[in-house]
Amino acid sequence: MSDASTDTTVPNPAACQTALHAQEVVLRADAMGKEYKLYGSSGQRFKALLTGRNYHRSHWALRDVTFELRRGQCIGVIGDNGAGKSTLLKLLAGTLQPSVGRLHRVGRVTAILELGAGFHPDFTGRENLYFAGNMIGIQSAQMAELEDEIVAFAGLGDAMNRAVKTYSSGMVVRLAFALMTAIQPDVLIVDEALAVGDQPFQKKCVERITAFKENGCTILFCSHSPYHIRTLCDSAMWLHKGQIEEFGDTEQVLGAYLTHTRILLQEQEQQALGEAEQELQDAKQIDTAKESAFTAASAAAPASQTNREADTAHIISVEVANLVHDKEDQPPLLDSRDLVVTITARGNGLERPNIGFMIEQSKGVGITSLATHEENTGPTQLEDGSWQSVLTFADFSLHSGQYVISAFLFDESGLVVYDEWLRFKHLRFLNPTLMPGLVKLPHTWA
Ligand SMILES: Nc1ncnc2c1ncn2[C@@H]1O[C@H](COP(=O)(O)OP(=O)(O)OP(=O)(O)O)[C@@H](O)[C@H]1O
Numbered sequence: 453m454s455d456a457s458t459d460t461t462v463p464n465p466a467a468c469q470t471a472l473h474a475q476e477v478v479l480r481a482d483a484m485g486k487e488y489k490l491y492g493s494s495g496q497r498f499k500a501l502l503t504g505r506n507y508h509r510s511h512w513a514l515r516d517v518t519f520e521l522r523r524g525q526c527i528g529v530i531g532d533n534g535a536g537k538s539t540l541l542k543l544l545a546g547t548l549q550p551s552v553g554r555l556h557r558v559g560r561v562t563a564i565l566e567l568g569a570g571f572h573p574d575f576t577g578r579e580n581l582y583f584a585g586n587m588i589g590i591q592s593a594q595m596a597e598l599e600d601e602i603v604a605f606a607g608l609g610d611a612m613n614r615a616v617k618t619y620s621s622g623m624v625v626r627l628a629f630a631l632m633t634a635i636q637p638d639v640l641i642v643d644e645a646l647a648v649g650d651q652p653f654q655k656k657c658v659e660r661i662t663a664f665k666e667n668g669c670t671i672l673f674c675s676h677s678p679y680h681i682r683t684l685c686d687s688a689m690w691l692h693k694g695q696i697e698e699f700g701d702t703e704q705v706l707g708a709y710l711t712h713t714r715i716l717l718q719e720q721e722q723q724a725l726g727e728a729e730q731e732l733q734d735a736k737q738i739d740t741a742k743e744s745a746f747t748a749a750s751a752a753a754p755a756s757q758t759n760r761e762a763d764t765a766h767i768i769s770v771e772v773a774n775l776v777h778d779k780e781d782q783p784p785l786l787d788s789r790d791l792v793v794t795i796t797a798r799g800n801g802l803e804r805p806n807i808g809f810m811i812e813q814s815k816g817v818g819i820t821s822l823a824t825h826e827e828n829t830g831p832t833q834l835e836d837g838s839w840q841s842v843l844t845f846a847d848f849s850l851h852s853g854q855y856v857i858s859a860f861l862f863d864e865s866g867l868v869v870y871d872e873w874l875r876f877k878h879l880r881f882l883n884p885t886l887m888p889g890l891v892k893l894p895h896t897w898a
Pocket of ligand 1: 511532534535536537538539
């Protein structure tokens with residue numbers, strides 16, 4: 453406990469901007485650790501208080517964490533559930549104190565962690581800008597200048613004049629994000645915030661974070677999405693059981709982490725081998741239900757009038773050509789050498805969306821993922837305004853087996869996932885070969 457310290461110099465952004473320069477260390481953690489004391493009961497906690505003796509079990513959520521962040525770096529933090537990511541972010545944000553080690557922060561650090569935590573429920577949205585703004589170092593005079601822009605970004609209209617306790621959680625999130633990012637900080641700490649709010653708002657959040665990055669803001673970004681980390685971050689940190697397992701180039705760290713998760717997955721699969729067949733059956737039933745529900749909805753109304761809101765971007769259909777339902781108890785057979793998948797989607801206003809595709813073995817081993825923004829080949833707009841991509845694998849090279857297809861709809865930048873149909877279409881493929889393995893990859897012999 454004794455040697456823990458947090459050293460914080462803050463909120464004068466203008467002064468900080470001039471004081472800082474590229475390559476300057478804006479945040480340094482030195483042998484930092486966080487211990488949680490776990491008591492069997494409140495009685496034990498009480499006894500410990502009275503007697504000063506230890507009645508707790510120690511749980512180190514983080515141990516020996518040492519790293520530094522330089523100005524302009526964008527770091528993605530990944531790790532399994534319980535690896536210590538949130539704990540690290542809270543320590544860096546200053547909402548938790550380290551049990552051991554030191555943390556040195558320079559400049560304005562803004563954390564988007566527990567959105568809305570600083571609002572007073574009885575104050576209106578507008579009053580809360582001044583109230584909560586004050587708590588994060590924005591004085592009234594400065595807030596008066598920022599107010600219009602924050603109100604416009606939050607997009608809450610007249611609700612700004614209602615008490616925050618009457619807001620939905622989505623509205624609180626909008627107000628909180630708009631407020632927290634009204635001033636570009638030196639360090640921005642974001643915990644999965646891209647997953648909040650509705651589609652257009654998510655997009656605005658991503659655009660704002662990207663703009664901060666381009667302006668030299670240091671960003672520490674925790675996400676379960678390797679895609680977001682790959683796209684936004686130049687370095688990645690893999691936390692494992694409270695310690696830094698790897699820290700460095702995004703691709704290398706993501707590669708190591710994905711290998712780790714694949715091994716975990718395989719181990720789980722081995723254990724659940726017996727259950728897998730059952731799952732397959734269940735998944736098939738869900739497919740059939742989803743497909744027939746969709747067919748019914750489409751038959752009843754044009755796509756734009758199904759039970760989704762017309763202005764919400766979404767996938768309309770995923771069709772695989774040449775599937776033959778030849779066996780009752782098995783997924784349909786691909787009766788062709790080519791796999792041709794047609795994905796149709798409703799976009800968002802005038803924006804040209806992007807479309808993604810993934811194929812896995814039925815038991816969960818990923819084979820390949822593709823997306824139009826990765827290959828600069830966006831979908832085509834149809835006469836009714838929807839968007840369509842047709843993906844063809846000529847001479848499909850997978851070996852015989854059962855596979856499952858997922859489809860994704862992204863925004864124009866590829867950073868916001870508008871819709872996903874996970875493990876939606878199951879199929880069987882027969883490709884007799886004498887050789888073991890999963891796929892015949894393109895190759896040459898010499
Ligand atoms: N307040 C607390 N008291 C006791 N243990 C805690 C507390 N908060 C977190 N922990 C424990 O610390 C460890 C790290 O938790 P943390 O929330 O930082 O992990 P995480 O990587 O963010 O997980 P997830 O991805 O599931 O959000 C976990 O074992 C968790 O159970």
